Amino acid sequence: MQLSTFILAFYKSVKGFALNLPMLTGIILLTGLFEVFITPEMLSSLFSGRPFYDTLIGTISGGISVGQPFVSYLIGGELLDNDMSYYAVTAFILSWVTLGIVQLPYEYSLFGGRFTLIRNLLAFIFVLLISFATVQTLQLQA
Amino acid sequence: MITKTGNTQPKAKLSGRYLLLLVALSYALLYCYYPDKTLQALLKSLSTLLHLLPVFLAVIVLMGIFTALMNAKKVSKLLGKQSGLRGWLIALIGGILSHGSSYIWYQMLVDLRKQKVSDGLIVTFLYTRAIKLPWLPLMVSYFGYAFTVILMFYIIIGALAQGLIVEKLSSQN
Incomplete structure (x- = not known):
């Protein structure tokens, strides 16, 4: 393997990243806004105590939230302490890491509309399915 | 651009210029009403960027190695x-x-x-x-x-x- 091949390969990968810098910068700046303006208290206030409704709210609010996963555990733990259903909390912490409304424009620009739509739709449906399956299995185990 | 295999590749261009402009405008607008929170958001973004820098570098290196070794x-x-x-x-x-x-x-x-x-x-x-x-x-x-x-x-x-x-x-x- 020649050194020039490696240099050319690295040049290509740096160039690929550089071309996406405006999009990446935009997404990172957007995550800052979401983190500050959409507070954990605001998210907690969306839940009502009705399991099905809360599971949907958990999925949607987890999907629009951004930040480190431990923040979703903190909020999820708080919700459980307030007698919220495990279905809602599981949906919330799972959609936090699998759905990303903020990064949709970036995903769309790179992968195209069809891929982005199918992937996110499937991720949304599977958040609901996995939440249901997890809680049911947990109840069986208990 | 024509590749060796004869495929036509579109010219690479910067992606996300409009999104970045829109986000910058949002920051400017929000700063007028919530200056403290907006600055806090900017600092959070900078901290995220710093946190992600090593991962960016790792991904660039991985991509480079992958491109060089794998056809x-x-x-x-x-x-x-x-x-x-x-x-x-x-x-x-x-x-x-x-x-x-x-x-x-x-x-x-x-x-x-x-x-x-x-x-x-x-x-x-x-x-x-x-x-x-x-x-x-x-x-x-x-x-x-x-x-x-x-x-x-x-x-x-x-x-x-x-x-x-x-x-x-x-x-x-």
């Missing part, structure tokens, strides 16, 4: 439609081990996709990223072992199922 034929054999069980295992383990936000990995995944890596494997890789190894101890402390193990198990099953659905949809297309 389209090799990639297709390892991760293409005919890759079989090995391809699914690579996608699963790669997703679990990959670090940082999903969007950092998008560029690398797009490059792999151009080398005929199937969409199903990309979807599986992205979904298994829900398993955050460094945060597992914290998850256990909040929700218990049973919950964590069961959830991880279903995430893996879900990731594979989604990958297979996407494969099926792609083959129908």
Whole structure:
């Protein structure tokens, strides 16, 4: 393997990243806004105590939230302490890491509309399915 | 641009200029009403950027090594439609081990996709990223072992199922 091949390969990968810098910068700046303006208290206030409704709210609010996963555990733990259903909390912490409304424009620009739509739709449906399956299995185990 | 194989490639261009402009305008507008919070958001973004820099570098290096060592034929054999069980295992383990936000990995995944890596494997890789190894101890402390193990198990099953659905949809297309 020649050194020039490696240099050319690295040049290509740096160039690929550089071309996406405006999009990446935009997404990172957007995550800052979401983190500050959409507070954990605001998210907690969306839940009502009705399991099905809360599971949907958990999925949607987890999907629009951004930040480190431990923040979703903190909020999820708080919700459980307030007698919220495990279905809602599981949906919330799972959609936090699998759905990303903020990064949709970036995903769309790179992968195209069809891929982005199918992937996110499937991720949304599977958040609901996995939440249901997890809680049911947990109840069986208990 | 015409490649060796005779394919026409579109000229690479900057992506996300309008999004960046829109976000910058949002910052300017929000600063007028909530200066403290907006500055806090800017600092949070900078901190995120600093946190992500090592991962960016790792991804660039990985992409470089991948491009240098793997040609389209090799990639297709390892991760293409005919890759079989090995391809699914690579996608699963790669997703679990990959670090940082999903969007950092998008560029690398797009490059792999151009080398005929199937969409199903990309979807599986992205979904298994829900398993955050460094945060597992914290998850256990909040929700218990049973919950964590069961959830991880279903995430893996879900990731594979989604990958297979996407494969099926792609083959129908």
